[in-house]
Amino acid sequence: MADCFFEGRFHGREDGMERIVEGRVSIVTGAARGIGRATAELLCQHGARVVICDADREAAERTAREVEGETMVFAGDLVQPGMAEALIEATMDRWNAIDIIVNNAGYVLNARAERMTDEEWDRMLAIHATVPFRILRAAAPHMIKAAQAERAAGREVFRKIVNVASTAVMGSVRQANYAAAKAALVGLTKSLAKEWGEHLINVNAVGFGSVDTRLGGLRSEDNVLELGGERIQLGLSQKAVDSIPASVPFGRPATPAEAAGAIFMLCTPWSNWVNGQLLMVNGGQVYGMSA
Numbered sequence: 001m002a003d004c005f006f007e008g009r010f011h012g013r014e015d016g017m018e019r020i021v022e023g024r025v026s027i028v029t030g031a032a033r034g035i036g037r038a039t040a041e042l043l044c045q046h047g048a049r050v051v052i053c054d055a056d057r058e059a060a061e062r063t064a065r066e067v068e069g070e071t072m073v074f075a076g077d078l079v080q081p082g083m084a085e086a087l088i089e090a091t092m093d094r095w096n097a098i099d100i101i102v103n104n105a106g107y108v109l110n111a112r113a114e115r116m117t118d119e120e121w122d123r124m125l126a127i128h129a130t131v132p133f134r135i136l137r138a139a140a141p142h143m144i145k146a147a148q149a150e151r152a153a154g155r156e157v158f159r160k161i162v163n164v165a166s167t168a169v170m171g172s173v174r175q176a177n178y179a180a181a182k183a184a185l186v187g188l189t190k191s192l193a194k195e196w197g198e199h200l201i202n203v204n205a206v207g208f209g210s211v212d213t214r215l216g217g218l219r220s221e222d223n224v225l226e227l228g229g230e231r232i233q234l235g236l237s238q239k240a241v242d243s244i245p246a247s248v249p250f251g252r253p254a255t256p257a258e259a260a261g262a263i264f265m266l267c268t269p270w271s272n273w274v275n276g277q278l279l280m281v282n283g284g285q286v287y288g289m290s291a
Contacts, residue, residue: 019047020268025097027051027087029078029135030105032059034213035164037067038260039102043267044069048100051091053078055105055227077228078105079126084134088142097146098139100267103132103185104164107225107232110174121177128181132163133188140196147199156200160267163189163205165278167287182207186278193276202275204266209282210244210253249284 026043030036032054040050040063049070054060057075064071072094076083091098106128109120143159150157165186166172168179186205193203225232245251262281265271 021100022047024048024099024267025051025091025095026100026102026267027053027091027098027135027139028102028104029053029087029131032056032063035208035211035256035259035263036102036104037063038256039104039263040071041067042257042260042264043100044071046264048267049095051087051094053087053105078131078135079123084131085138087135088138092142098142098159100160100162101135101139102162102164102263102267103135104263105131106164107227107234108175108178109232110178112174113176116177121180124177124181125184128178129184129188132185136161136188136192143201144196144199147201158200158202158269158272160271161189161192161201161203162263162266163203164263165189165205165207167207167209167280167282167285169207169278170287189278190276197275202266202271204271204274204276205278206259206262206266207278207280207282208254208259209280209285209287210248211259212253212255247286248282254281254283 021043024043024047026040026048028036028040028043028050031040031050031052036054040052043050044067047069050067050072051074052060052064052067052071053074054063055075055077057073060073060075064073072090074087074090076086078084078087088098109123111117111120147157147159163185165182166178168175169183169186170179172179186207189203189205192201196203219233225234244253259281262279266274266279
């Protein structure tokens with residue numbers, strides 16, 4: 001059997017760590033901050049070339065400057081028509097390859113279901129389910145074409161897709177729109193894993209619990225997302241933040257780096273035989289109904 005993944009070779013470093021994603025072209029959405037940034041940093045640390053994709057150009061460019069590795073910035077609101085396709089086109093123009101895609105971009109619009117507007121519902125489905133679908137649909141011809149050429153040459157090269165879901169798929173108060181969107185993303189993940197497995201494309205999802213990010217932090221006047229001139233309130237109430245330590249056996253939320261570690265694992269050769277899975281990454285957090 002042919003060597004698997006990245007031509008079957010790992011690349012050593014002077015510090016003894018393996019550059020196990022050496023040269024792999026990776027797209028990370030929502031990469032300017034939080035889990036997305038931590039994921040981009042890990043990928044760069046281990047040799048990947050990374051597209052820092054974010055709606056906030058200034059923050060994305062700052063991240064690209066601060067991350068040690070080969071990066072490019074793609075800034076824009078991925079919900080807008082043609083933006084997902086433009087992201088893939090820009091990546092191909094720069095590096096003529098796509099090996100890893102991490103669909104991480106997103107935010108929340110919280111409201112009780114009986115008070116939730118159609119717009120609040122539609123916007124969550126758009127950013128958390130439709131955008132990943134559009135990105136993957138646009139990337140598929142390039143990834144499949146490369147896989148077919150490799151197969152013809154007798155090589156096995158695994159490519160990776162990681163969709164960022166949430167423990168909200170088990171239900172979340174005031175987040176029916178977000179929970180439904182993340183559940184849709186899991187369904188997309190499992191379907192594409194079956195469709196694209198023959199092309200050695202691993203498609204998996206991670207379901208995060210409490211993470212110390214803007215979404216999981218304290219609600220405040222400064223904790224807002226500016227999107228298209230709109231200021232979107234992020235964060236949790238003081239009561240919700242205070243309840244987190246008791247719900248997690250480790251006694252605290254995850255750091256962005258800890259969360260990113262799970263994504264990174266699914267981007268490496270260690271996940272070659274993991275496909276179509278939702279990996280719950282919550283530190284054993286108690287979250288009510290089971291998935």
